[in-house]
Amino acid sequence: xxxxxxxTPMDDLTIGGNIYTSxxxxxxxxxxxxxxxxxxxxxxxxxxxxxxxxxPENAIPVGKEDLKRKNFNFDYCKGCGVCSKVCPFGxxxxxxxxxxx
Amino acid sequence: MSIRERLSGNEAxxxxxxQINPDVVAAFPITPSTEIPQYFSTFVANGVVDTEFVAxxxxxxxxxxxIGAEAAGSRAMTATSANGLSLMWxxxxxxxxxxxxxVLSLVNRAVSGPLNIHCDHSDAMGVxxxxxIMLFSENNQEAYDNTLMxxxxxxxxxxxxxxxVCQDGFITSHSIENIELEEDSxxxxxxxxxxxKHYLLNDKEPIAVGPLDLQSYLFEHKAQQAEAMKAAKxxxxxxxxxxxxxxxxxxxxxxEYMLDDCDLAIVCMNSTAGTTKAVVNELRKNGVxxxxxxxxxxxxxxxxxxxxxxxxxxxxxxxxxxxxxxxVGGALFEDVVSSMYVAGNKVPTVNYVYGIxxxxxxxxxxxxxxxxxxxxxxxxxxxxxxxxxxLRKGEN
Numbered sequence: 031x032x033x034x035x036x037x038t039p040m041d042d043l044t045i046g047g048n049i050y051t052s053x054x055x056x057x058x059x060x061x062x063x064x065x066x067x068x069x070x071x072x073x074x075x076x077x078x079x080x081x082x083x084x085x086p087e088n089a090i091p092v093g094k095e096d097l098k099r100k101n102f103n104f105d106y107c108k109g110c111g112v113c114s115k116v117c118p119f120g121x122x123x124x125x126x127x128x129x130x131x
Numbered sequence: 132m133s134i135r136e137r138l139s140g141n142e143a144x145x146x147x148x149x150q151i152n153p154d155v156v157a158a159f160p161i162t163p164s165t166e167i168p169q170y171f172s173t174f175v176a177n178g179v180v181d182t183e184f185v186a187x188x189x190x191x192x193x194x195x196x197x198i199g200a201e202a203a204g205s206r207a208m209t210a211t212s213a214n215g216l217s218l219m220w221x222x223x224x225x226x227x228x229x230x231x232x233x234v235l236s237l238v239n240r241a242v243s244g245p246l247n248i249h250c251d252h253s254d255a256m257g258v259x260x261x262x263x264i265m266l267f268s269e270n271n272q273e274a275y276d277n278t279l280m281x282x283x284x285x286x287x288x289x290x291x292x293x294x295x296v297c298q299d300g301f302i303t304s305h306s307i308e309n310i311e312l313e314e315d316s317x318x319x320x321x322x323x324x325x326x327x328k329h330y331l332l333n334d335k336e337p338i339a340v341g342p343l344d345l346q347s348y349l350f351e352h353k354a355q356q357a358e359a360m361k362a363a364k365x366x367x368x369x370x371x372x373x374x375x376x377x378x379x380x381x382x383x384x385x386x387e388y389m390l391d392d393c394d395l396a397i398v399c400m401n402s403t404a405g406t407t408k409a410v411v412n413e414l415r416k417n418g419v420x421x422x423x424x425x426x427x428x429x430x431x432x433x434x435x436x437x438x439x440x441x442x443x444x445x446x447x448x449x450x451x452x453x454x455x456x457x458x459v460g461g462a463l464f465e466d467v468v469s470s471m472y473v474a475g476n477k478v479p480t481v482n483y484v485y486g487i488x489x490x491x492x493x494x495x496x497x498x499x500x501x502x503x504x505x506x507x508x509x510x511x512x513x514x515x516x517x518x519x520x521x522l523r524k525g526e527n
Contacts, residue, residue, distance in 0.1 A: 036347035040354050045291060046229045047344045047352050050329060052337035 056106075060087055064109035067127040070101050074121035081113040081122065133311040133378065140303035143271040143310055144210065144236045144296070145170035147278035149180055150318035153234075154205030154325075157185035157196035159215060162248045163300035164238035167210035190215040194222035194233075201231035202340045204330025206282065208233070212300055213240035213254045220258065226293045227262030227356060229341050232285030233293040235263075236278065239401065239452075240300040241488045249489020250300040252400070253453040255429075256462045262356045264294040264363055265430040267400040269386075271308045273427075274298040276380060279313070282322050283370045289362040297429075299402040301489065313378060321377055360431045367428055384433035386425040387440055389415060393422025395504035396441055398467055399450035400426045403485070403492055410497040421501050426463065434470030441471060445508035447480040448500045450520070454484045460517045479513035485520035496521050 034043060044050065077098050082090035089107040091100045114122040138146060145167045148156065156175075158168035168184075175184040183200075187193045193209050200207035211219060216237060226233050241247040242254050255265060264284060268274040277296040285294040298304060313321075329338055344352060364384065371382040386404070389411050390396060397407050404425035414421040424440055426433075441447055449468070451461025459465065464482035471478065483500060486492045500520060507513050 038351075040351035043348065043351050043355065045352070045355055045359075046340065047342050047348055048229075048329060049339040049342055050336060052339075054339075058343070 059105045060108050061089075061103075061105045064104075064107060064127050066109040066111055066124045067104075068102055068107065068109065068111065068114055069123050069125055071121045071123065074119050075099070076119055076121075078118065080116045080118070084112050084116050086110060086112070133313060136310050136312050137307050138271055138275075138310050138312075139166070139305055139307050140268075140271045140274050140298045141166035141238065141305065142170060143275040144238075144278055144298070145174075146312060147275050147318075148208055148236070149174045150313070150315050151206075151208070151278070151282065151322050152180045152319070153182055153208045155183045155185065155197065155200035155207040156209060157187050157193045157200070157207065158209045158211070159187050159190050159193050161190070161212050161215035163240055163250075163304045164210045164212040164215070164236065166304070167236055167238070190218040191222060194219040194226060197233045198222060198226050198229065198231055201226075201233050202229065202330065203332045204327050206325045208235070210236035210238065212238045213242050213248075216254045216258065217242055220261075223258050223261045223263065223293075225341065228352065230291040230356070230359070231293060232282065232291055234278070234281040234285060235293065235295040236274075237295045237297045238300045238304045239297050247488040248300075250302050250402075251452045251487050251489065252297075253487075255295070255297050256453040256455070258295075259430060259462055262292060262360065263430060264290070264292050264360070264367075265428070266294065266296050267427055267429055268296060268298040268303070269402055269404045269425060271298075271303055271306070272310050272380075274303065275310060275312070276374065276378070276382065277427075279318060279321065280367075280370050280374055280382070282325070283373075284363065284367050286325055286327075287363075287366045288328075290359050290366050292356070292359050292363060297401065302402045311378070311380075317377065321373070363431050364428070364433065382427060384428040384436055385440070386423075386427060388423040388425065390422040390424055390440060390444075392420060394420040394445045394508055395501050396422045396424055396444045396447045397450060397497070397500060397504075398424045398426065398437070398441075398447060398463065399452075400429065400463065401452070403450060403452065403497075406492060406494055407497050410494050410501065413494070414498075414501055419501065419505070429463075432466050432470070434466065435474060437467055438470045438474035438476045441467075441478060442474070442476050444478055446504040446513070447471075447478055448504055449480065449482050450500070451482060451484050452486045454487060458517075464516075479507050479511060481507065481513045481516045481518060483518050483520040490521050492521060
């Protein structure tokens with residue numbers, strides 16, 4: 031399938047917008063919908079590993095070597111707050127997006 | 132060799148489905164189409180077909196299951212009526228926009244309320260702009276034949292649109308008529324196998340179906356659907372040609388009955404065409420040049436062809452078995468008159484909304500329309516074009 035952009039004429043688009051390749055959800059950045067922003071308090075984090083599996087957008091990166099979670103990937107974080115709810119240590123707080131950055 | 136049988140319209144539709152032997156049928160019973168999945172489930176139970184029958188809990192799920200099955204790469208069929216189609220409505224649009232050639236048997240019935248289970252076309256008219264091909268059937272034979280032709284049309288690469296075969300609830304669905312059936316093996320040969328180019332269960336090509344389609348794309352995808360609908364016209368005629376070679380039965384976009392030298396023309400769909408033919412025959416005996424244009428293909432609407440077929444008549448009445456409640460006229464009327472206007476055809480044309488909720492439409496009713504047309508032809512004027520046929524009304 032050739033590259034499809036917002037300049038592609040209708041004749042060259044796939045029918046129904048079908049995508050005939052895999053692994054392309056990452057091309058769609060979902061982070062700009064966020065109204066609440068998670069803030070990571072590294073000092074309170076025990077690296078227990080409860081937060082990253084519940085993230086629907088896989089927006090909590092974990093180091094391949096040290097197996098420690100890093101700060102959020104805000105390209106994809108929608109600010110749903112699930113991670114903040116599961117954190118037993120108050121290491122993730124939700125704040126209004128665009129305020130006190 | 133054709134087989135002479137006598138079947139109801141529902142039996143005719145179910146028999147066609149049996150001979151097509153689709154991969155999946157997902158359906159929920161609703162009057163008057165209940166018998167179609169009922170007969171079909173006995174075919175499944177008796178091992179006559181090897182279809183996966185999904186007994187769903189609603190019509191929304193019936194259409195959803197058909198969408199899933201078609202997207203997976205299989206052939207899926209269903210049947211419904213009236214409020215069943217209403218409940219499918221959301222998925223009706225998904226089916227056409229995902230370009231899945233599902234075939235649905237729609238047994239036309241009034242959409243409630245107040246509650247009514249009898250025939251009119253309000254169910255079909257509610258989805259007329261949903262991107263489905265819509266074939267209408269005058270009798271049981273046509274319901275059978277249209278269903279046999281359905282997959283060849285819907286699955287054509289230039290089309291890839293879902294298709295519904297309509298017939299009149301009770302009037303044809305529950306009336307037993309003589310019918311010519313074709314041999315199972317011949318049907319199998321004519322319908323062929325379904326091998327979609329792209330499908331979800333292809334492990335060689337992982338695909339995504341129905342992704343987010345925002346401002347930069349939806350417009351073009353809708354225009355693709357519109358192009359497919361236009362392309363469907365020729366495909367429908369090509370399939371009809373092959374069908375005629377096989378069975379000897381001729382089908383076009385519409386049927387012209389005594390239209391050649393006709394002065395007074397009625398345009399209608401489904402079983403009322405049969406009643407109208409009887410009246411045309413009688414009037415012709417008395418020297419009245421009456422004729423009929425029976426729409427078979429309602430979507431895509433054969434606008435240019437209809438306008439041309441009606442260019443030499445003196446007056447036209449379009450009969451709508453559903454009221455659009457828009458203070459202008461019925462849906463078929465609007466399609467016909469706008470096609471005529473665009474073609475520069477100025478023949479005076481009136482609309483009759485008739486047969487709502489299963490109200491009987493008799494030969495006398497149809498005769499009264501031809502009488503009105505004779506008057507209009509004389510004066511050249513069509514006053515009050517939005518009319519009713521068979522409605523009880525006070526004097527003022």
